[in-house]
Amino acid sequence: MPSSHYFSKKPSSKDERGKIETVLRGKKYSFITSTGVFSAKRVDNGTRILVENMHIPTVGDFLDLGCGIGVIGIVAASLEPELCVHLTDVNSRAVQLTKLNVQRAGLSNCNTYEGYLYEALGDQKFDAIISNPPISAGMHKVVHPMILGAYERLNTGGVLQMVIQSNKGGKMLAGFFDDVFGEHEIVTRKSGYRVLSACKC
Secondary structure, three states, X not given: OOOOOOOOOOOOOOOOEEEEEEEEOOEEEEEEEEOOOOOOOOOOHHHHHHHHHOOOOOOEEEEEEOOOOOHHHHHHHHHOOOEEEEEEEOOHHHHHHHHHHHHHOOOOOEEEEEOOOOOOOOOOOEEEEEEOXXXXXXXXXXXXXXXXXXXXXXXXXXXXXXXXXXXXOHHHHHHHXXXXXXXXXXXXXXXXXXXXXXXXX
């Protein structure tokens, strides 16, 4: 993957920062962002739809996989203070920004990691894994391992949820869910996106 892609360990672009202010699940948020990370100028539609519809446990361990600047995990952590939220990304700049955004939000229930997929998480298990996966990094190369890894990492009863554009691999992603979990549910369809969910039951 070229270093200019957001799914890179070290983005080659200059670190030019900005701020995003938005409302998610009825609450105002402010995020510091930069070039070289996913959707650097706004909360993209896929992430927004996922955040508005994602399952957030009240307690336990929640993983924002491929966290970017931390939007998904920060919303979960702010809404459920008893939840332990883990955020991880391969992109070092994204991880720095996530740490900054967690600090700015005053959250004490977040842990941030840098690494490819699950590699920085040790043997940690989760009750929910939520992701807007990097489809452009490769469905078979990256996204399928995310789903396989999720099954191994989820506690019994745990849920994996992902968002995808329906016309850019929606059926393929649903097929991966079925291959690994046996079945899937469509949580919502909106604006050309769908949120898929599977339970390790």
